Amino acid sequence: MSTVPHPSGRLVERPAARDGVVLLALWLMVLASSSQVMIVAPILPRIGEALDIAPALRGTLVTGFAFAMSVFALVVGPISDRIGRRPVMLWGSGAMTVALLLHPLAYDYTSMLLMRVLAGVAAGMLTGAAIAYVGDYFPYHRRGWASGWVMSGFAVGQVLGVPAGTVLADRFGFSAAFLLFAVVMAASFVLILVAVPQPAIARSRARLTVGTALRSYAVLLRQREILGASLAYATMFFAVSSFVIYMPTWAEQSLGMDGNAIALLFVVGGTASVLFGPQAGRLSDRLGRKPLIVLSCVGTAIMFAATTFLVTTAAGAYVLFFVAMVLLAMRLSPFQALLTALVGDGQRGMLMSLVIAIGQLGGGVGAALSGVVFADLGFVGCTLLAAGSIAITAVLVIAWIPEPREAIVPS
Numbered sequence: 001m002s003t004v005p006h007p008s009g010r011l012v013e014r015p016a017a018r019d020g021v022v023l024l025a026l027w028l029m030v031l032a033s034s035s036q037v038m039i040v041a042p043i044l045p046r047i048g049e050a051l052d053i054a055p056a057l058r059g060t061l062v063t064g065f066a067f068a069m070s071v072f073a074l075v076v077g078p079i080s081d082r083i084g085r086r087p088v089m090l091w092g093s094g095a096m097t098v099a100l101l102l103h104p105l106a107y108d109y110t111s112m113l114l115m116r117v118l119a120g121v122a123a124g125m126l127t128g129a130a131i132a133y134v135g136d137y138f139p140y141h142r143r144g145w146a147s148g149w150v151m152s153g154f155a156v157g158q159v160l161g162v163p164a165g166t167v168l169a170d171r172f173g174f175s176a177a178f179l180l181f182a183v184v185m186a187a188s189f190v191l192i193l194v195a196v197p198q199p200a201i202a203r204s205r206a207r208l209t210v211g212t213a214l215r216s217y218a219v220l221l222r223q224r225e226i227l228g229a230s231l232a233y234a235t236m237f238f239a240v241s242s243f244v245i246y247m248p249t250w251a252e253q254s255l256g257m258d259g260n261a262i263a264l265l266f267v268v269g270g271t272a273s274v275l276f277g278p279q280a281g282r283l284s285d286r287l288g289r290k291p292l293i294v295l296s297c298v299g300t301a302i303m304f305a306a307t308t309f310l311v312t313t314a315a316g317a318y319v320l321f322f323v324a325m326v327l328l329a330m331r332l333s334p335f336q337a338l339l340t341a342l343v344g345d346g347q348r349g350m351l352m353s354l355v356i357a358i359g360q361l362g363g364g365v366g367a368a369l370s371g372v373v374f375a376d377l378g379f380v381g382c383t384l385l386a387a388g389s390i391a392i393t394a395v396l397v398i399a400w401i402p403e404p405r406e407a408i409v410p411s
């Protein structure tokens with residue numbers, strides 16, 4: 001049994017087994033949803049060949065998904081605060097399952113773009129929902145641990161899901177990859193339906209209109225800690241994009257690594273996230289969130305800046321990427337746990353949608369700017385750009401984001 005606070009102020013007990021089922025449902029949801037961002041890139045050639053899509057148009061399949069996801073994340077955030085996280089997760093996981101099952105019906109560029117937009121809409125409904133639910137369901141002193149387990153689904157998708165989907169696409173056609181994730185998302189839908197409760201939390205009573213939603217987002221951003229968290233998320237994603245986008249190109253040109261070796265690089269990185277994500281979350285439950293986040297940012301800044309000077313072999317690249325993903329795990333789950341305590345229950349969905357949308361924007365800007373820098377200065381310019389950006393993240397966390405006053409309880 002685990003003891004948790006009730007809105008009435010008294011402590012109540014609930015079976016520990018239920019916590020495990022809840023985490024499994026959220027983990028499957030994150031695995032299937034987050035993998036949609038990654039799965040398209042390696043199978044774009046297969047999609048293009050099967051549907052006769054010109055190379056210049058193939059990238060818009062990624063853009064369509066990302067745009068729909070960002071827009072609907074902002075739309076659904078206030079809705080989840082009003083009606084609860086469970087209904088949104090049910091609708092989102094159900095819609096994602098259906099959207100993925102429809103992918104085999106695509107027969108040309110327009111129909112495939114429509115399928116990706118539909119999947120993006122569903123992903124937008126789920127963006128931030130898992131971590132917002134963790135904030136609703138788990139007490140603050142267990143949220144780092146819970147967030148670490150839930151977000152390890154992203155890493156497992158990278159390590160196992162995307163390679164498996166790519167193999168299926170090569171053998172049975174591109175639609176097989178999407179059907180694989182449809183099965184995973186369907187399993188999450190069933191678990192949410194039968195085993196995930198709606199936590200007894202205070203809900204927003206604000207009238208839901210476009211105007212009220214925009215005003216609510218503006219009010220959030222006028223709070224120093226929320227603005228700081230949003231900017232920190234943007235600079236963090238900016239740094240990751242600036243570094244990762246051209247790292248494979250540099251590895252090929254400078255280290256002689258081929259496509260298989262680079263694919264293994266991401267498997268190694270994903271394995272590091274799976275191993276250390278939950279542990280980092282648990283450690284932040286005991287020590288506090290900010291120390292781990294700042295330590296990770298400082299370590300990452302040093303590592304980014306030193307990459308091209310210290311890494312001269314493929315073996316060194318594997319070590320580098322493993323360490324990079326360990327450092328990412330050290331800040332990601334503690335950061336998300338920290339965010340859940342910056343607002344009340346009735347604004348948590350809106351906050352998570354806001355910071356993730358702004359973070360994605362920062363990542364997009366980083367990806368675009370890194371191309372210009374790479375052309376002029378090479379990968380060393382990208383590493384220095386990334387190092388500067390992640391250092392700014394540390395400064396923002398130190399100066400603008402408070403550690404909540406809720407007690408950090410040893411596990």
